[in-house]
Amino acid sequence: xxxxxxxxxxxxxxxxxxxxxxxxxxxxxxxxxxxxxxxxxxxxxxxxxxxxxxxxxxxxxxxxxxxxxxxxxxxxxxxxxxxxxxxxxxxxxxxxxxxxxxxxxxxxxxxxxxxxxxxxxxxxxxxxxxxxxxxxxxxxxxxxxxxxxxxxxxxxxxxxxxxxxxxxxxxxxxxxxxxxxxxxxxxxxxxxxxxxxxxxxxxxxxxxxxxxxxxxxxxxxxxxxxxxxxxxxxxxxxxxxxxxxxxxxxxxxxxxxx
Amino acid sequence: xxxxxxxxxxxxxxxxxxxxxxxxxxxxxxxxxxxxxxxxxxxxxxxxxxxxxxxxxxxxxxxxxxxxxxxxxxxxxxxxxxxxxxxxxxxxxxxxxxxxxxxxxxxxxxxxxxxxxxxxxxxxxxxxxxxxxxxxxxxxxxxxxxxxxxxxxxxxxxxxxxxxxxxxxxxxxxxxxxxxxxxxxxxxxxxxxxxxxxxxxxxxxxxxxxxxxxxxxxxxxxxxxxxxxxxxxxxxxxxxxxxxxxxxxxxxxxxxxxxxxxxxxxxxxxxxxxxxxxxxxxxxxxxxxxxxxxxxxxxxxxxxxxxxxxxxxxxxxxxxxxxxxxxxxxxxxxxxxxxxxxxxxxxxxxxxxxxxxxxxxxxxxxxxxxxxxxxxxxxxxxxxxxxxxxxxxxxxxxxxxxxxx
Numbered sequence: 001x002x003x004x005x006x007x008x009x010x011x012x013x014x015x016x017x018x019x020x021x022x023x024x025x026x027x028x029x030x031x032x033x034x035x036x037x038x039x040x041x042x043x044x045x046x047x048x049x050x051x052x053x054x055x056x057x058x059x060x061x062x063x064x065x066x067x068x069x070x071x072x073x074x075x076x077x078x079x080x081x082x083x084x085x086x087x088x089x090x091x092x093x094x095x096x097x098x099x100x101x102x103x104x105x106x107x108x109x110x111x112x113x114x115x116x117x118x119x120x121x122x123x124x125x126x127x128x129x130x131x132x133x134x135x136x137x138x139x140x141x142x143x144x145x146x147x148x149x150x151x152x153x154x155x156x157x158x159x160x161x162x163x164x165x166x167x168x169x170x171x172x173x174x175x176x177x178x179x180x181x182x183x184x185x186x187x188x189x190x191x192x193x194x195x196x197x198x199x200x201x202x203x204x205x206x207x208x209x210x211x212x213x214x215x216x217x218x219x220x221x222x223x224x225x226x227x228x229x230x231x232x233x234x235x236x237x238x239x240x241x242x243x244x245x246x247x248x249x250x251x252x253x254x255x256x257x258x
Numbered sequence: 259x260x261x262x263x264x265x266x267x268x269x270x271x272x273x274x275x276x277x278x279x280x281x282x283x284x285x286x287x288x289x290x291x292x293x294x295x296x297x298x299x300x301x302x303x304x305x306x307x308x309x310x311x312x313x314x315x316x317x318x319x320x321x322x323x324x325x326x327x328x329x330x331x332x333x334x335x336x337x338x339x340x341x342x343x344x345x346x347x348x349x350x351x352x353x354x355x356x357x358x359x360x361x362x363x364x365x366x367x368x369x370x371x372x373x374x375x376x377x378x379x380x381x382x383x384x385x386x387x388x389x390x391x392x393x394x395x396x397x398x399x400x401x402x403x404x405x406x407x408x409x410x411x412x413x414x415x416x417x418x419x420x421x422x423x424x425x426x427x428x429x430x431x432x433x434x435x436x437x438x439x440x441x442x443x444x445x446x447x448x449x450x451x452x453x454x455x456x457x458x459x460x461x462x463x464x465x466x467x468x469x470x471x472x473x474x475x476x477x478x479x480x481x482x483x484x485x486x487x488x489x490x491x492x493x494x495x496x497x498x499x500x501x502x503x504x505x506x507x508x509x510x511x512x513x514x515x516x517x518x519x520x521x522x523x524x525x526x527x528x529x530x531x532x533x534x535x536x537x538x539x540x541x542x543x544x545x546x547x548x549x550x551x552x553x554x555x556x557x558x559x560x561x562x563x564x565x566x567x568x569x570x571x572x573x574x575x576x577x578x579x580x581x582x583x584x585x586x587x588x589x590x591x592x593x594x595x596x597x598x599x600x601x602x603x604x605x606x607x608x609x610x611x612x613x614x615x616x617x618x619x620x621x622x623x624x625x626x627x628x629x630x631x632x633x634x635x636x637x638x639x640x641x642x643x644x645x646x647x648x649x650x651x652x653x654x655x656x657x658x659x660x661x662x663x
Contacts (some may be wrong), residue, residue, distance in 0.1 A: 052406045053657055056576075058656050058657050058660075059578065059657060078580070078581060079580045079581070079582075081576050082575065082579060082581075083578060083580070085576065085577065085578045086577065086578020087578070091576050091577070093660070096661065097569065097573045097576075098573075099573060100569055100570075101274050102270070110574070110577055111577040111578055112572075112582060113263045113267075114574070114577060114578040114579045114580075115578070159577065164549075165580075
C-alpha cells in the first residue's frame with residue numbers, strides 16, 4: 001500500500017445563516033492514496049462541493065482533521081493555505097476559469113509566478129512544456145476565446161499540472177463539454193493518472209464516474225458509498241471506438257451515394 | 259512574486275483596457291498639466307519681476323524733494339524744500355552705510371547730430387550713477403571724476419539714442435549737440451529695456467552733473483539723489499541714516515516735518531513679487547484640486563475593475579496568490595496608471611506653458627522641483643486612491659470569487 005495523499009477524519013462543515021446552522025458536512029472520513037483516480041459523486045446540495053473546497057484548501061473545516069501529503073491543513077492561515085494550494089494542488093473547474101484576453105501559455109504560467117520558493121527558473125518554458133503534454137503545443141499564443149471548450153479545458157489541465165502537484169482536483173471538469181469531448185478529457189486524466197498523478201474528480205454523471213478506479217458517493221453531508229471499480233473503462237478505447245464508428249458511418253454514406 | 263512579472267502583469271492589464279485606461283489617466287493628465295502650466299506662468303511672472311528689481315539697481319535708495327504726506331502753507335515757508343548738490347555731498351561724506359551716492363539733474367532737450375535729432379531726457383549724474391543703477395557701458399567709458407570736476411562736455415548715450423541717431427556706427431568720439439551745447443560722446447550704455455510701467459530706460463543721455471547744472475539746466479536744485487546701500491541688510495538703517503543727515507542739512511533738527519522723501523524702491527517691487535508668489539500658490543492650489551478629482555476617477559475605475567475581475571481574482575487565489583499578491587497587483591496597476599498620467603501631464607504642461615508663453619507673450623519658467631512634486635504627487639494619488647479598491651480585492655474569499663458571475 002502506498003502512502004496516503006489525503007487523510008481526513010471527522011470533518012464537519014457548518015455554515016451559519018443568521019439564526020440557522022446549515023450542516024454541509026456531518027463527519028467525513030476519507031483516505032486517498034497516491035496514484036488513485038477517484039470520483040466523488042453526489043447530487044447538488046449533497047455536500048460534495050464543500051468537500052471539494054476543503055480538499056482543495058480553499059476552505060477550512062469547522063471540525064475534524066485534514067492532513068494533505070503529511071501536512072496538517074486544518075487551522076492554517078489564509079496565506080499558508082494559498083502557498084499550500086500553489087505547491088501541492090492543481091485545480092480544474094467546470095467553467096475552465098482561464099484568464100480572458102490572456103494567451104494559453106500565460107495562463108499556464110500563472111501558478112509558477114505565485115511560487116514563493118523560487119524553485120522555477122524558466123517559467124515560460126515550463127508552461128509551454130505543460131501545454132505540449134496536453135496536446136496543445138501548437139496553440140501557445142491562442143487566447144481562450146480562440147479555443148474550443150475542450151481545448152480550454154486542456155489549457156486548464158496544463159495550468160493544474162505545471163507546478164507538478166501532489167494532487168489534481170477536478171470539479172465537474174466535463175460539465176460544460178459535449179459527450180465526445182468529455183471522453184477525450186477523461187482520457188487525458190486517465191493518461192496523467194497512469195503517469196503517477198493522483199486525481200480526484202467531482203461529478204454527478206455516472207458515465208464519467210465509470211472511468212475512475214474508485215467511486216465515493218456523498219449524500220446529506222456524509223459518504224454513503226465507497227467502492228472500487230473492478231474494471232474501469234478506458235476513455236482512450238472509447239474515443240477510438242467512436243472514431244471507428246464515425247468512419248464506418250462515413251463509409252456507409254459514401255457507399256449509399258455510390 | 260517578482261517585480262518584473264508584477265509590472266508585466268499590471269502593464270498587460272492596463273493595455274487590455276486601452277480606452278478605459280486612457281480616460282482614467284486623463285484626470286491625472288489634466289491635473290498635472292494644469293499644475294505645471296499654472297506654476298510656469300506664475301513663476302515666470304515672478305522671475306520677470308525679480309529681473310526688474312535687479313534692473314532698478316542694487317540696494318537702490320531714492321531721495322526726492324518734498325514730502326508726500328505733508329503739504330500746504332507751512333512747507334512753503336521753509337527755505338529748504340529742494341535738494342541741492344550740498345545735500346548730495348553731505349550724504350556722500352557723512353553716511354557710513356552707503357557705497358555710492360549720485361545727484362540726478364533731469365532736463366529734457368534735443369539731441370542733434372549731423373544726421374538727425376531726437377528729443378530726450380538728459381541726466382546729469384556723478385560717476386557713482388552706473389554702480390547704483392547696476393548698469394554697464396558697452397562701448398567707450400563713463401566720464402571720470404576729473405571730467406565732473408572740470409565740467410567737461412562729455413556724454414554717454416543710451417541704447418535707444420544710438421539706435422535712432424547712430425544706426426550703423428559706433429558713436430564714441432563723435433560730436434553731438436545737446437540743445438545748443440556741443441558735447442563729445444565718450445560711451446554707450448548697455449540696453450536695459452523697459453520698466454514695469456513701460457518707461458524706456460534706454461532713452462537717456464548721461465552727462466556730468468556739474469556740466470548739466472552749468473550748461474544745460476542752469477538749476478541749482480536736483481530732481482533726486484540716488485544712493486546705494488552697502489548690503490541689502492543695511493537698507494533700513496541706511497535710509498534712517500540718510501534721513502538724519504538730510505534733516506541736519508535742511509535745518510530740521512529742531513523739529514518739523516521732513517521736506518524730502520527717502521524711498522526704497524525694492525520694497526515696492528518685493529511687494530509685487532510676494533503678490534505674484536501668492537498668486538502662483540493660489541493657481542497651483544486650484545490646479546491640484548483637479549489632481550484630486552483625477553485620483554477619485556482612478557479609485558472609481560479601480561473599484562469597477564475589482565468587481566469586474568472578481569473571477570480573475572478567484573482564479574489567482576486558487577492557484578496560490580496570497581491576499582498581499584492581489585493587493586500589490588491592483589496597487590501597482592493604479593500607480594502605473596497615475597504615474598503614466600503624470601508623465602503625460604508633465605509633457606502637456608510644458609507644451610501648454612510654452613504655447614501660452616508664445617501666444618500671450620508671457621515669460622514662463624517651470625522650476626525643476628515642480629516636476630518632481632507633480633510626478634511624486636501623481637504617484638501618491640495612485641497609492642492613496644488605489645489602496646481601498648486593492649484592499650477590497652485582497653479581502654475576497656476565493657470560493658465566492660470563483661463562483662462570481
